[in-house]
Amino acid sequence: xxxxxxxxxxxxFLHVGSARTFIFNWLYARRNGGTVVLRLDDxxxxxxxxxxxxxxxxxxxxxxxxxxxxxxxSERLALHRQIADAIFQKGLxxxxxxxxxxxxxQINDSEKSxxxxxxxxxxxxxxxxxxxSDRRAAAGEPFAxxxxxxxxxxxxxxxxDAVYGEQxxxxxxxxxxxxxxxxxxxxxxxxxxxxxxxxRISDIIRGQDHLSNTYKHVLIFEGTGAKAPQFxxxxxxxxxxxxxxxxxxxxxxxxxxxYRDAGFLPEAFINFLCLLGWSPKDNRENMTRQELIDxxxxxxxxxxxxxxNFKEAxxxxxxxxxxxxxxxxxxxxRALSVDELSARLLPIVHAAGFPIAPEKMRAxxxxxxxxxxxxxxxxxAADFFFVDQLPPYDPAELIPQKGDAAMxxxxxxxxxxxxxxxxxxxxxxxxxxxxxxxxxxLKAGQMFQPIRVAVCGRKNAPxxxxxxxxxxxxxxxxxxxxxxxxx
Numbered sequence: 440x441x442x443x444x445x446x447x448x449x450x451x452f453l454h455v456g457s458a459r460t461f462i463f464n465w466l467y468a469r470r471n472g473g474t475v476v477l478r479l480d481d482x483x484x485x486x487x488x489x490x491x492x493x494x495x496x497x498x499x500x501x502x503x504x505x506x507x508x509x510x511x512x513s514e515r516l517a518l519h520r521q522i523a524d525a526i527f528q529k530g531l532x533x534x535x536x537x538x539x540x541x542x543x544x545q546i547n548d549s550e551k552s553x554x555x556x557x558x559x560x561x562x563x564x565x566x567x568x569x570x571x572s573d574r575r576a577a578a579g580e581p582f583a584x585x586x587x588x589x590x591x592x593x594x595x596x597x598x599x600d601a602v603y604g605e606q607x608x609x610x611x612x613x614x615x616x617x618x619x620x621x622x623x624x625x626x627x628x629x630x631x632x633x634x635x636x637x638x639r640i641s642d643i644i645r646g647q648d649h650l651s652n653t654y655k656h657v658l659i660f661e662g663t664g665a666k667a668p669q670f671x672x673x674x675x676x677x678x679x680x681x682x683x684x685x686x687x688x689x690x691x692x693x694x695x696x697x698y699r700d701a702g703f704l705p706e707a708f709i710n711f712l713c714l715l716g717w718s719p720k721d722n723r724e725n726m727t728r729q730e731l732i733d734x735x736x737x738x739x740x741x742x743x744x745x746x747x748n749f750k751e752a753x754x755x756x757x758x759x760x761x762x763x764x765x766x767x768x769x770x771x772x773r774a775l776s777v778d779e780l781s782a783r784l785l786p787i788v789h790a791a792g793f794p795i796a797p798e799k800m801r802a803x804x805x806x807x808x809x810x811x812x813x814x815x816x817x818x819x820a821a822d823f824f825f826v827d828q829l830p831p832y833d834p835a836e837l838i839p840q841k842g843d844a845a846m847x848x849x850x851x852x853x854x855x856x857x858x859x860x861x862x863x864x865x866x867x868x869x870x871x872x873x874x875x876x877x878x879x880x881l882k883a884g885q886m887f888q889p890i891r892v893a894v895c896g897r898k899n900a901p902x903x904x905x906x907x908x909x910x911x912x913x914x915x916x917x918x919x920x921x922x923x924x925x926x
Contacts, residue, residue, distance in 0.1 A: 440473065440474065440639075440641070441467075441468060441471050441472065441473030441474070441641050441642060442468075442473055442474045442476060442638065442639055442640050442641045442642070443464040443465075443467060443468050443473060443474070443475055443476065443640065443641070443642050443643075443644060444464070444475075444476040444477070444478050444634075444635065444638065444640050444643070445457075445460060445461040445464050445465075445475070445476070445477055445478070445506070446478045446479070446480045446512075446631065446634075446645075447461075447479065447480065447495050448479075448480045448481070448483060448486075448487070449479055449481050449487045449488065449491035449492040449494075449495055450483065450486040450487060450488070450491055451491050451494070451686050452491065452494040452495075452498070452686070452694040452695070452696060453494055453495045453497070453498030453499065453694065453695040453696070454684070454686060454693055454694070454695070455676060455684065455693050455694070455695060455698075455712065455747070456646060456675070456676045456684060456693070457495075458498060458499075458502065458695045458712060459673070459676065459712040459713075459715060459716070460644065460645055460646060460673060461499065461502070461504070462502070462504065462709055462712055462713060463644050463673060463713075463717070463735070463740075464644045465504045465506075466713070466731055466732055466735040467642065467644060467735060467737065469732045470732050470733070470735050470736070473641075473642075474507045474508065475505075475506040475507050475508075476506065476507065476508045476509075476510065476638055476640065477499070477506040477508070477509045477510070478509075478510045478511075478512060478634060478638070479492065479495075479510070479511045479512060479513075480512045480627070480630065480631065481511055481512055481513045482512050482513055482516070482519075482624060482625055482627070482630050483627075494694075494696065497696060498694075498695035498696055498699070501695065501696070501699045501705055502695070502705050502708070502709060503705050504709075508638075510634070510638070512630050512634060515630075515633075515634060515637070516624075516625065518633055518634070518637055519625035519629055519630045519633045519634075520619065520623070520625070522629070522632075522633040522636070522663055523584055523618045523619050523625065523629055523633075525663060526586070526618065526659070526662045526663060527584060529662065530587070531586065531587050531662045532584050532585060532586050532587055532618055532662075533564065533565055533567065533572065533584070533585055533587055533615075534564070534567070534572045534575070534576060534582040534583075534584060534585075535561060535564040535565075535582055535583045535584070535585045535615075535617075536564060536567075536575055536580050536581070536582045537561055537564055537583075539583075539621055558614060559588075559611075559612075559613075559614045559615065560585070560588075560590075560614060560615035564585070565585075565587065565615060581621040581622075582621060583617045583619060583620055583621045584617065584618045584619040585615040585616065585617050585618065586615055586616055586617075586618055586655070586658060586659065586662065587615060588610055588613045588614070588615050588616075588658065589610045590610065590611055591611070592610070593609075594609075594610040594611075595607050595608065595609055595610060596608050596609075596610055596613065596654040596657050596658060597657075598653060598654075598657050598667065598670055599670075600650070600653075600670050600671060600672055601669060601670065601671035601737040601740075602647075602671050602672055602673065602674075602737065602740045602742060603647075603650065603672060603742060606650070606653070606654075608654045613654055613655065613658070616628055616655050617629075618659075627652075628652065628655050628656060628659065629659065631656070632656050632659040632660060632663075633659075635668060636660070636663060636665045640668050641668055641669065642668055642669045642670075642671065643668045643669070643670050643671070644671045644672075644673065644737075645671075645672060645673065646672065646673050646675060647672045647673055647674055647675050647744075648675060648683075649672060650672045653670055653672075671737050671740065673716055673740060674716040674740070674741055674742060674743055674744045674745055675744045675745070676715055676716070676744070676745055676746075676747055677744045677745070677746055677747070678746070678747065678749075678751070679746060679747075679748055679749070679750075679751075681744075681746075684747060689751070692747075692749050692759060692760070695708075698760070698764075700815075701759075701760070701813055701815060702768075702787070702813030702814030702815035702816065703764070703768050703813065703814070704768055704771045704772065704775075704783070704814070706727070706728055706771055707764075707767045707768040707770070707771035707772075708764070708768075709728065709731070710724075710725065710726055710731065710767050710771065711761070711763060711764040711767050711768075713726070713731055713735075714763070715745035715747065716740060716741050716743075716744075716745040717735070717739050717740050717741065718739050718741065719734040719735075719739060720739055721734075724763075724767070725767060725770045725771070747761050748761045748762060748763070749761055757812070765812045765813070766812075768812055768813060769811070769812040772808065772811060772812070772814070773808060773809065775808075777801060777804050777805050777808070778801065780804050780808060781797070781800045781801040781803075781804040782797075783814055784800060784804060784814060784817045785797060785800045787814055787815055787817055787818065788800065788817060788818070788825065791818055791825075793825035793826075795824075795825055799824070799909070802908075802909045803821050803824050803909055805905075806821070806901035806902065806905050806906060806909065807820040807821050807901060810901065820901075821901075823894070823895045823896055823897075823900070824909060824910065829895075829896040829918060829921075830896060832892065832896040832897060834922075834925040834926055836892045836897065836898060837851070837888075837889045837892050837893060837922055837925065837926060838889070839881070839884070839885035839886075839888050839889055840884065840885060840888065841885070842885055844926050846881075846885070847889045847926055848923060848926050849879060850879065850881065850885070850886055850889045850890070851889050851890065851893060851919050851922055851923050851926075852923065853875050853878070853879060854872065854875065854886070854889070854890050854919060855916060855919045855920070855923075857871050857872060857875045858872075858907070858912065858915055858916060858919070859912070859916060863907060863908050863911060863912050863915075864908060865904045865905060865908060868903075868904040868907055868908065869904050872886060872887070872890070872904075873886075887903050889922070890903065890907075890919070891903050891906075892922070893918050893919045893921075893922035894906065894907065894910055894914075894915055894918045894919070
C-alpha cells in the first residue's frame with residue numbers, strides 16, 4: 440500500500456516550503472488511495488522547541504487537509520538504536536572513539552576525496568579490531584557509531600528519483616557518516632531511515648536539498664536489508680533574487696501563519712503553493728482541492744527552482760505577497776457562497792472590536808465580495824458599515840463633478856428630504872433619488888456622489904442603493920446631516 444510521510448523538524452515556524460512538501464505528499468496519497476503519516480523529527484533536542492511544535496500544528500490545522508497517522512521520533516529511540524546495532528552486528532558499522540571536535544589534521548588524516556578534498560573517514564578507527572573496539576566500549580569510552588561505506592571496490596550508490604532521474608555517486612566519495620552520536624542519540628540519517636522502514640513508507644517526497652542525503656539513506660536501507668522507498672525530490676522555493684527562501688533572511692513571508700493572519704483562504708494558499716514547482720500541464724491555475732487531487736502526479740513536478748515573487752521591502756501589504764497568490768485568493772473568495780464568506784469574515788470583524796451581528800455581516804458581504812483580495816480587506820472595504828461615526832474626511836469630496844459647495848448642499852438637503860420618506864429598498868431608493876436629480880436639473884452622478892461620500896466617507900465604495908439599504912434610514916440621515924454641516 441502507498442504510504443507517504445511528512446517529517447518536519449520543530450526548530451521554527453512552519454515554512455512555506457515545508458507546507459508545500461506536506462501538500463504534495465497529501466495530494467499524492469489522496470490521488471492514489473494512500474496513507475499520510477505525520478512524523479515529528481524531534482530528536483535534535485538542542486534546537487527543538489515547544490513553540491515550534493505548536494507553530495507546525497497551527498499551520499497544518501489551518502491548511503485543513505488532515506493526516507492518517509501521527510508519530511514523534513523522540514518516542515522511538517529504542518527502535519533507532521536497535522537498527523543501528525543490527526547494522527553494526529553485520530560489520531557494516533564501526534565504533535569511532537575519536538573525541539568530538541577533533542580535526543582531520545589532529546588525527547593525521549590522509550583520507551580525502553579527490554573531488555573536493557573533504558574528510559571521509561579516520562583510518563585508525565575504521566580499521567580498529569572488533570576485540571579492541573569491544574574492550575574500549577566496555578571500559579566506558581564514548582564513541583560515535585559510523586557506517587562503514589564500501590571503499591576501493593569501485594562500488595557506486597545509485598537510485599532513480601521520480602523528478603531528477605537516475606542519480607549515481609561513487610561510494611569512495613561518501614564519508615563514513617555517523618549513525619549514533621557519542622551521547623547515544625541517533626543522527627538524522629539513522630532516525631529518518633529507521634522510522635521509514637518501521638512505518639513502511641513506500642514513497643518519500645521531500646525537498647531537493649535532501650537529494651545529496653539520499654545516497655547515505657540508500658546505504659542504510661541496503662544495510663538493514665530493507666527495500667528503499669521511491670524517492671521524489673521537489674525543486675526549492677527561492678526569493679526573487681534567486682536565494683533560497685530562508686526563515687532567517689526573509690522573515691515572516693516564509694511562514695505559513697503570516698498568510699493565514701493576512702487573510703488568505705487555506706484553499707487559495709494550497710492552490711498557490713501547488714503551482715510553485717508543479718503544473719497540471721493544461722494551463723489551469725485556479726483549481727479547487729478536488730481538482731488538485733484529480734490532476735496531481737509526480738510527472739507534473741518541475742526540476743527548476745520556483746520563485747516566490749514578493750518584495751523584500753514592501754511598501755504596501757499587497758507587495759509583501761506574490762501577485763499570483765493575491766489573485767488566486769481573490770478568485771477563491773469570489774467562488775465562496777455569501778453565507779460561507781460571511782462566516783469567514785465575521786471573526787475578523789469581531790476581533791477588530793466591531794460587535795456586528797451575523798445578519799448584518801451577511802447583508803454587507805455581497806457588497807464587498809468583488810472588492811477584496813484578502814479576508815482582512817473587509818476592515819477597509821466595509822469599515823463605514825461598522826462604525827457609528829465616520830472618521831474625518833475632506834469636505835471637498837462631497838462636491839459633485841462640475842459643481843460647487845452650494846450644489847453639494849442643495850443635493851444633500853433634497854436627498855435628506857427624499858430619504859426621510861422613501862422605503863429603504865433598492866428599487867424605491869433608485870427611483871426616488873433619480874427623480875430628485877431630475878428635479879434639480881442634475882445628472883444622476885452629480886446627485887449620487889455627495890450622498891455616497893456623506894454616508895461612506897469616500898468616493899470609492901460599494902453600490903449606493905445597496906449600501907443605503909444596509910446602513911438603514913437613521914444612520915443615513917445622521918450622516919447626511921453631518922455632511923451638510925461640513926459644507
